[in-house]
Amino acid sequence: MKLFTKSLRAVDLVLVSRPLEYGNSQKTKREHMKNWLIAVAVMAAVASPLKAGDVTGKVSLEGDRPAELNLPLDPSCGAAFKKFNPGKKPKTRFYVSEKGGLGDVLVVINGIKGGKAPTKPHVIDQRGCEYLPYVSAAQLGQVIHVLNSDPALHNVHTQPREAGNAEKNLAQLPNGPAIKFDYQKAERFLKFKCDVHPWMYAYVSLVPHQYFAITKADGSFSVKDVPPGEYEIEAVHRKVHTGANYKGVKQKVKVSAAGGKADFTIKLQ
Amino acid sequence: MADAPNNKALHRFAVLTALTTLALIGLGGMVTSKGVGMAVPDWPTTYGQNMFLFPVGQWVGGILYEHSHRLLGSLVGLLTAIMACWFWGRHARGYAKWLGFGWVTLGLGLIGVRTQGAFVALASVSLLVVIFCAFKLRMAKEPIMWWAMLAYSLVLIQGTLGGLRVTQMKDEIGIIHGTIAQLFFLLICVLALVTSRFWKRVSEQDSVEVGGLRKLFLGVSLVILLQLVLGASMRHQHAGLAVPDFPLAYGKVWPKTDAKFIAKINRERMDPREFNEITAGDIHLHMTHRLVACSILGLVIWCCIAARKESKSPLLVKGADLWLGLICVQAILGASTIWSNKSAEIATLHVATGAICLVWGGLLTILAFRVSRVVRSDQPPGVVVNPEDRTNGVDPLLVSVPTF
Numbered sequence: 001m002k003l004f005t006k007s008l009r010a011v012d013l014v015l016v017s018r019p020l021e022y023g024n025s026q027k028t029k030r031e032h033m034k035n036w037l038i039a040v041a042v043m044a045a046v047a048s049p050l051k052a053g054d055v056t057g058k059v060s061l062e063g064d065r066p067a068e069l070n071l072p073l074d075p076s077c078g079a080a081f082k083k084f085n086p087g088k089k090p091k092t093r094f095y096v097s098e099k100g101g102l103g104d105v106l107v108v109i110n111g112i113k114g115g116k117a118p119t120k121p122h123v124i125d126q127r128g129c130e131y132l133p134y135v136s137a138a139q140l141g142q143v144i145h146v147l148n149s150d151p152a153l154h155n156v157h158t159q160p161r162e163a164g165n166a167e168k169n170l171a172q173l174p175n176g177p178a179i180k181f182d183y184q185k186a187e188r189f190l191k192f193k194c195d196v197h198p199w200m201y202a203y204v205s206l207v208p209h210q211y212f213a214i215t216k217a218d219g220s221f222s223v224k225d226v227p228p229g230e231y232e233i234e235a236v237h238r239k240v241h242t243g244a245n246y247k248g249v250k251q252k253v254k255v256s257a258a259g260g261k262a263d264f265t266i267k268l269q
Numbered sequence: 270m271a272d273a274p275n276n277k278a279l280h281r282f283a284v285l286t287a288l289t290t291l292a293l294i295g296l297g298g299m300v301t302s303k304g305v306g307m308a309v310p311d312w313p314t315t316y317g318q319n320m321f322l323f324p325v326g327q328w329v330g331g332i333l334y335e336h337s338h339r340l341l342g343s344l345v346g347l348l349t350a351i352m353a354c355w356f357w358g359r360h361a362r363g364y365a366k367w368l369g370f371g372w373v374t375l376g377l378g379l380i381g382v383r384t385q386g387a388f389v390a391l392a393s394v395s396l397l398v399v400i401f402c403a404f405k406l407r408m409a410k411e412p413i414m415w416w417a418m419l420a421y422s423l424v425l426i427q428g429t430l431g432g433l434r435v436t437q438m439k440d441e442i443g444i445i446h447g448t449i450a451q452l453f454f455l456l457i458c459v460l461a462l463v464t465s466r467f468w469k470r471v472s473e474q475d476s477v478e479v480g481g482l483r484k485l486f487l488g489v490s491l492v493i494l495l496q497l498v499l500g501a502s503m504r505h506q507h508a509g510l511a512v513p514d515f516p517l518a519y520g521k522v523w524p525k526t527d528a529k530f531i532a533k534i535n536r537e538r539m540d541p542r543e544f545n546e547i548t549a550g551d552i553h554l555h556m557t558h559r560l561v562a563c564s565i566l567g568l569v570i571w572c573c574i575a576a577r578k579e580s581k582s583p584l585l586v587k588g589a590d591l592w593l594g595l596i597c598v599q600a601i602l603g604a605s606t607i608w609s610n611k612s613a614e615i616a617t618l619h620v621a622t623g624a625i626c627l628v629w630g631g632l633l634t635i636l637a638f639r640v641s642r643v644v645r646s647d648q649p650p651g652v653v654v655n656p657e658d659r660t661n662g663v664d665p666l667l668v669s670v671p672t673f
């Protein structure tokens with residue numbers, strides 16, 4: 001306790017650059033309180049990964065991607081799709097790519113621990129008889145909310161591969177309440193599908209920590225707030241790295257307070 | 270046995286039930302071909318509502334197929350119940366009669382309860398009834414009524430399996446459901462056959478020698494049944510075409526199945542249906558199905574030759590020739606399933622034709638027994654010969670049918 005008071009005094013000295021007489025007046029007391037709070041904030045800041053940096057980069061696509069296919073929407077779904085996506089054609093989304101990049105790639109730091117516990121649910125929506133987003137990732141422990149913004153009825157059917165994650169198939173009425181999924185095992189590209197509309201799919205990767213990202217259409221990504229250190233970072237694409245456990249391309253990345261950089265190239269042969 | 274006045278009506282009713290069953294198999298095939306078996310997640314309810322009250326406006330997308338399959342299944346169940354009572358009423362005597370009627374009524378009543386528990390309980394009792402019927406078949410004087418009761422109990426089991434496949438999300442149940450469907454169809458067709466005038470006429474034909482035809486037909490029919498199980502297993506992997514080309518397989522006589530190759534084909538496959546990934550097992554299953562198809566073709570050609578050689582029965586010769594025709598159509602449909610990238614319509618036609626091929630083989634087999642019985646007994650038509658003589662080491666269940 002003595003040590004604690006001493007350190008507080010020291011903090012006071014540093015922060016306010018004048019000594020304090022304890023309990024002498026209301027003003028000094030308040031002043032002391034304020035300084036004390038600042039000290040706590042500083043200490044908290046040192047302990048927390050504020051100095052952590054973002055790992056950024058781009059996943060480039062090498063080779064010609066096959067043409068996407070038309071989705072066989074039925075008339076009611078076609079109308080809903082048009083409403084949500086005016087001027088767009090319903091197509092498959094196997095290889096999303098812009099400017100030489102590859103989208104929908106899961107970028108994940110391997111073997112890392114710690115980080116924050118998730119607070120918000122992970123939301124995927126059914127709009128125009130399509131799942132949005134098509135490929136996404138959530139932190140383990142994040143409850144997955146599946147919405148239905150369509151005037152149509154869907155069934156939400158999950159097909160996990162990981163033992164311990166149970167298959168579920170639930171009905172969802174038009175604009176019905178969110179269906180919640182609480183999976184407990186990490187799994188890459190857990191499939192969500194609708195059997196009413198057999199072209200409707202979504203893939204959600206469940207990552208055991210917060211250090212992951214999904215690339216944008218141009219291949220760019222940013223894994224936020226990675227504590228400084230050296231890590232293995234992996235880029236996995238659902239279609240390219242198909243197979244038992246979805247093994248992607250890996251590399252080392254050094255992360256400092258200023259962040260880190262990792263570019264990937266995924267080849268299509 | 271004397272022709273009862275309503276015999277014709279019963280025969281027509283059995284034919285109607287058989288045709289409805291074929292339609293049901295087609296619709297069920299469509300459900301799996303379209304990959305919409307799970308489009309209605311609940312059972313026996315449909316989206317929380319009583320199945321029979323589910324609004325037509327919501328029969329959309331995959332629900333259309335799955336829901337109408339359930340409704341048509343109920344109709345087949347009802348037709349089978351009526352048919353079972355009809356046979357039962359004609360042949361059963363005394364307390365057995367009322368026991369049978371009681372069972373059918375109980376079954377229909379429990380279906381009305383419409384909870385999963387009631388269905389599972391009903392199916393469990395049905396299984397016991399099936400075993401009991403099979404037991405009675407061996408010694409009953411009127412096996413036909415036991416066949417009919419067996420059909421009714423089987424349809425209850427079949428309906429429950431269809432429901433459990435949805436609620437338990439098990440593809441294995443789907444395979445069993447698909448296989449029982451084929452056997453049930455065969456059973457109904459047998460009932461339709463033995464109530465026909467044709468069946469009576471056959472026994473009055475001139476003596477013919479059949480030699481080893483009976484065993485040959487039976488054996489080939491069993492191979493076809495095996496082939497149907499293989500087909501059902503392929504379809505219920507939901508992996509699309511494990512091999513996309515025909516007659517070659519990935520451009521080879523026998524495809525590679527190493528991990529690298531499997532990864533490559535899964536990577537390169539583009540299909541909006543986003544099938545499950547192909548595994549080495551899927552490819553082996555697919556190739557086995559092709560091999561068995563070839564052997565069936567060879568076996569049925571052999572049947573045609575044997576029918577000419579071993580018997581003078583124009584009926585069996587014609588039957589075997591038509592069988593070969595059906596098998597050829599089925600082979601073309603199988604190839605077309607591949608060439609069309611597993612178009613749902615063609616794949617379903619392939620399923621339905623497969624069922625017809627099995628039924629044709631089954632009916633031909635019992636016809637061969639029927640014809641041979643007349644010959645071997647060397648007695649006036651309609652007289653039952655010594656059962657041991659008749660069976661000739663082959664399953665006596667099939668043989669017991671002709672005593673109707």
Ligand SMILES: [Cu+2]
Nearest residue numbers: 154194196197
């Ligand atoms: Cu849907």
